Amino acid sequence: MQKGSKRPLTEDEMARRVAKEVKDGDCINLGAGIPFPVVNHIPRDIWTMVHIEHGILGVGGMAQGLMRDRDCMGLGRRPIFTVPGASCFSSIEAFTMLRGGHIDISVLGAFEVSEKGDLANWLLPGECPIVGGAMDIVGHVKRLIIMMTHVTKKGEPKILKKCSLPVTAYGVVNLLVTDLAVIEVTPEGLLLREVASGYTAEEIQALTEPQLKISPELKEIEL
Amino acid sequence: MAINKVYNSCAEAISDIPDGSTIMFGGWGPAGDPENLIRALVEKGTKDIIAIANDPGNDRDGIVYSLYPLVKTRRIKKFIGSYHAWNQEFLKQYKAGELEFEVCPQGILAERIRAGGAGLYGFYTDVGAETSLALGKETKVINGRTCVLELPLKADYALIKAHVADRWGNLRYRFTAQNFNPVMATAAKIVIAEVESIVGVGSIDPNDVHTPGIYVDRIVKGEYYAKRV
Numbered sequence A: 001m002q003k004g005s006k007r008p009l010t011e012d013e014m015a016r017r018v019a020k021e022v023k024d025g026d027c028i029n030l031g032a033g034i035p036f037p038v039v040n041h042i043p044r045d046i047w048t049m050v051h052i053e054h055g056i057l058g059v060g061g062m063a064q065g066l067m068r069d070r071d072c073m074g075l076g077r078r079p080i081f082t083v084p085g086a087s088c089f090s091s092i093e094a095f096t097m098l099r100g101g102h103i104d105i106s107v108l109g110a111f112e113v114s115e116k117g118d119l120a121n122w123l124l125p126g127e128c129p130i131v132g133g134a135m136d137i138v139g140h141v142k143r144l145i146i147m148m149t150h151v152t153k154k155g156e157p158k159i160l161k162k163c164s165l166p167v168t169a170y171g172v173v174n175l176l177v178t179d180l181a182v183i184e185v186t187p188e189g190l191l192l193r194e195v196a197s198g199y200t201a202e203e204i205q206a207l208t209e210p211q212l213k214i215s216p217e218l219k220e221i222e223l
Numbered sequence B: 001m002a003i004n005k006v007y008n009s010c011a012e013a014i015s016d017i018p019d020g021s022t023i024m025f026g027g028w029g030p031a032g033d034p035e036n037l038i039r040a041l042v043e044k045g046t047k048d049i050i051a052i053a054n055d056p057g058n059d060r061d062g063i064v065y066s067l068y069p070l071v072k073t074r075r076i077k078k079f080i081g082s083y084h085a086w087n088q089e090f091l092k093q094y095k096a097g098e099l100e101f102e103v104c105p106q107g108i109l110a111e112r113i114r115a116g117g118a119g120l121y122g123f124y125t126d127v128g129a130e131t132s133l134a135l136g137k138e139t140k141v142i143n144g145r146t147c148v149l150e151l152p153l154k155a156d157y158a159l160i161k162a163h164v165a166d167r168w169g170n171l172r173y174r175f176t177a178q179n180f181n182p183v184m185a186t187a188a189k190i191v192i193a194e195v196e197s198i199v200g201v202g203s204i205d206p207n208d209v210h211t212p213g214i215y216v217d218r219i220v221k222g223e224y225y226a227k228r229v
Helices: A011-018 A036-041 A091-099 A201-206 B034-046 B067-071 B086-094 B106-117
Strands: A027-030 A049-052 A056-062 A080-088 A103-107 A113-114 A145-148 A174-176 A182-185 A190-194 A212-220 B022-025 B050-053 B078-083 B100-103 B123-125 B139-143 B146-148 B155-165 B188-199 B218-221
Touching: A011 A036, A011 A145, A027 A036, A027 A113, A049 A080, A049 A091, A080 B218, A091 B106, A190 A201, A190 B050, A201 B078, B034 B078, B034 B155, B034 B188, B067 B086, B106 B146
Parallel strands: A027 A049, A027 A103, A103 A145, A145 A174, A190 A212, B022 B050, B022 B155, B050 B078, B078 B100, B155 B188, B188 B218
Antiparallel strands: A049 A056, A056 A080, A174 A182, A182 A190, B123 B146, B139 B146
């Protein structure tokens, strides 16, 4: 990213930023859609294991060419490859890891997040519900990171005082990584920690419904 | 050795499944998808199926998997699963009110099947307790958390897919092909396992068996696997 140029993060850059949250020894669950590419950016000099909900711990990334194996599926029903030390198991075991609080981080997408960390990601008005594994994960994983665009396609805030859509679970989000900012959910409210290149805290606030607290160490998102 | 669970074809293995049956289907995309049994079921014409599976499959990128052929031919009257997998045919029938969809969080779906197979009459969980999925369910506060009572799921038949079976029905899977298959093997009256190869009893090391043969009623070698993914 060219220093000073003002633009939102691409999805790949958001994935790179999320990957920086992963610490040595963490087991991290990745959701479908924009979270899954985080797998490509996790630092190689630390020990981590990537988990997917249908039964694998130790995902390496998307499989290419002859490595594509119909029995080794990832999210979006696309083939993946495993890393040394990986294990495969049933849905029962996969969700025991998630609901049992054994997974350190989960990264999911969302429609809306509230200032209290309430999450809405399963039901749009008049649409067929999308539940999948998210309800089992939120509220049980040690740390929940939400990755989403900062505003809707119409430019309306997705970070709200109170979710307008049906809530998946209340008070479960720990960190928000959007294309414009990194925001931590704290007991005192939302803390703006980082902004995309060229953006000011005031500009982020204008696109966010609840009042943001500004971190004294506010900085540009580093990739 | 009097007992013989091996069937000659998928058509034969599913030939007695009547209309209106409750059927569990293992699989996650093409991994562990009992696709030959599903094809045979479409050809047989079984209808009014109550299907239990993670998702209703899809035909995306020309890859047909899971329940898609049954949805397309309108054989499913009710689907119990975790999401629609963007199956446009499923969404069309759901929106037209032609197909009932009981939504169940994925891990809770697995546990309900486990309860059904393990002789349990239900369990309490906080999963989905703050959503409209909790409506009509009994609730109880446990350790300060509001939980809902989830009831067991059982089926008349389970159609599952493993990599290898021995002739008694001990099964072994590869990679992510386990998913819902092992738990569904415990929860149906008749369990039909489609496999890529059938080996002699004793050929699978006891330490390597994922699904013990006690759960499996019928074994059949899948006729055709597309070189796809």
